[in-house]
Amino acid sequence: MSDTVLALRGLTKRFGPKAAVDGLSLDVPAGSMLGLLGPNGAGKTTTLSMATGLLRPDAGSAWVLGADVWADPAAAKARMGVLPDGVRMFDRLSGSELLRYTGLLRGMPEPLVRERAGELLEALGLAGAGSTLVVDYSAGMRKKIGLACALIHAPRLLVLDEPFEAVDPVSGETIRQILRGFVGSGGTVVLSSHVMELVESLCDRVAVIAEGRLLADGALDEVRAGSSLQERFLALVGTHALGEGSLSWLRSS
Numbered sequence: 001m002s003d004t005v006l007a008l009r010g011l012t013k014r015f016g017p018k019a020a021v022d023g024l025s026l027d028v029p030a031g032s033m034l035g036l037l038g039p040n041g042a043g044k045t046t047t048l049s050m051a052t053g054l055l056r057p058d059a060g061s062a063w064v065l066g067a068d069v070w071a072d073p074a075a076a077k078a079r080m081g082v083l084p085d086g087v088r089m090f091d092r093l094s095g096s097e098l099l100r101y102t103g104l105l106r107g108m109p110e111p112l113v114r115e116r117a118g119e120l121l122e123a124l125g126l127a128g129a130g131s132t133l134v135v136d137y138s139a140g141m142r143k144k145i146g147l148a149c150a151l152i153h154a155p156r157l158l159v160l161d162e163p164f165e166a167v168d169p170v171s172g173e174t175i176r177q178i179l180r181g182f183v184g185s186g187g188t189v190v191l192s193s194h195v196m197e198l199v200e201s202l203c204d205r206v207a208v209i210a211e212g213r214l215l216a217d218g219a220l221d222e223v224r225a226g227s228s229l230q231e232r233f234l235a236l237v238g239t240h241a242l243g244e245g246s247l248s249w250l251r252s253s
């Protein structure tokens with residue numbers, strides 16, 4: 001347990017009668033890159049939101065490097081960088097302004113914020129868009145500026161909800177390099193994705209959830225158990241075969 005960076009204990013969230021996340025517990029060890037997988041509506045975003053202090057759980061707790069996310073949010077948040085999904089950014093700021101605001105909010109000295117913001121914009125291919133308002137960014141550019149905001153205070157844990165969604169292949173490769181370097185230097189990453197090949201090539205641990213419950217968790221090879229991750233995922237969550245006459249009106253003749 002001593003090398004656990006993120007510990008989730010019995011996290012539960014209900015929306016009306018439905019439990020979006022149902023007593024979910026998970027340990028993420030230091031220096032690992034964990035891919036969180038699950039079908040649409042499985043509870044990934046809800047789990048990550050509760051784990052990062054964005055959504056209060058109905059029950060359970062989340063700990064970041066020993067700090068209780070809900071009892072001591074300042075300590076927990078200082079140790080992690082978060083790329084949320086679907087959370088509104090301060091998009092009337094330019095990319096540079098948003099990074100500056102985020103860095104200063106983290107208590108960083110202004111010259112350091114300026115230096116790191118410049119490097120992040122450059123690395124993520126946003127140098128030419130630093131003075132453009134975030135509201136005018138494309139979906140992929142928003143992802144990248146969100147990731148830059150998550151990285152600027154050099155946290156020990158990154159929690160990234162679909163970090164590669166809408167990102168072009170060149171930037172995707174840059175992000176992979178950044179994340180590998182981060183983990184190589186002892187950082188820990190939790191990321192959600194629907195792209196099995198990406199998770200297989202990047203992550204060394206995998207957790208699969210469906211209907212708010214943990215179905216599998218462990219080292220990539222353990223979870224794959226000799227199959228491809230795609231096959232294993234489908235076996236765990238179940239496939240949904242189209243019925244014989246389903247959508248027959250789509251077939252032209």
Ligand SMILES: Nc1ncnc2c1ncn2[C@@H]1O[C@H](COP(=O)(O)OP(=O)(O)OP(=O)(O)O)[C@@H](O)[C@H]1O
Pocket residue numbers: 015020038039040041042043044045046047
């Ligand atoms: N604010 C909300 N109000 C009501 N229901 C919600 C809310 N947020 C999520 N849900 C429900 O909780 C369940 C889990 O949603 P969640 O967004 O966590 O899934 P997900 O695994 O991230 O899905 P996806 O892969 O499609 O992004 C879904 O049934 C969703 O409809």
